[in-house]
Amino acid sequence: MSGAGKGAPRRLSPRHALAGEEQQVWIGFGGQADQGWLRLLRPGFRHCFAVLRDKAGWTLVEPLSGRLLVTRAELAADFDLPGFYRRAGLSVVGPFRPGPPVSRNCRPEIRFYSCVQVCLALLGQGAPRAFTPHGLYRALVNESLSRKIIIDTALRAG
Numbered sequence: 273m274s275g276a277g278k279g280a281p282r283r284l285s286p287r288h289a290l291a292g293e294e295q296q297v298w299i300g301f302g303g304q305a306d307q308g309w310l311r312l313l314r315p316g317f318r319h320c321f322a323v324l325r326d327k328a329g330w331t332l333v334e335p336l337s338g339r340l341l342v343t344r345a346e347l348a349a350d351f352d353l354p355g356f357y358r359r360a361g362l363s364v365v366g367p368f369r370p371g372p373p374v375s376r377n378c379r380p381e382i383r384f385y386s387c388v389q390v391c392l393a394l395l396g397q398g399a400p401r402a403f404t405p406h407g408l409y410r411a412l413v414n415e416s417l418s419r420k421i422i423i424d425t426a427l428r429a430g
Contacts, residue, residue: 298365330347
């Protein structure tokens with residue numbers, strides 16, 4: 273018999289293995305109209321992508337048309353990747369701490385593959401509702417401002 277018996281060590285699922293690891297997510301916005309239908313979207317907000325930082329460094333999650341590119345950047349963990357994107361002229365919002373996975377025990381929802389849906393999935397439970405990159409940008413900026421107001425109010429009260 274192979275190692276499937278009682279003596280075999282248990283493996284942690286990827287979700288449990290990452291549970292103790294601190295991650296931060298930034299969402300970047302930009303993009304040119306490289307496809308005709310993208311011209312309907314607001315200039316500067318025709319695409320979004322995510323960068324994640326953990327203790328080992330940076331991971332880029334780039335939803336492309338028909339393909340999802342996920343790559344580990346060979347950068348120092350303390351490199352300011354969001355600042356790099358801002359200096360390149362892109363809008364970047366964050367950092368956010370990813371929420372737990374969304375539980376959908378009810379009926380399944382039909383969602384189209386898009387850069388916005390990938391970024392929302394990375395943000396996890398508590399991510400705002402959005403359908404376009406600009407809608408996601410506005411929702412995340414408003415959420416960040418609300419958090420700052422709540423934090424500032426809590427500091428004054430304490």
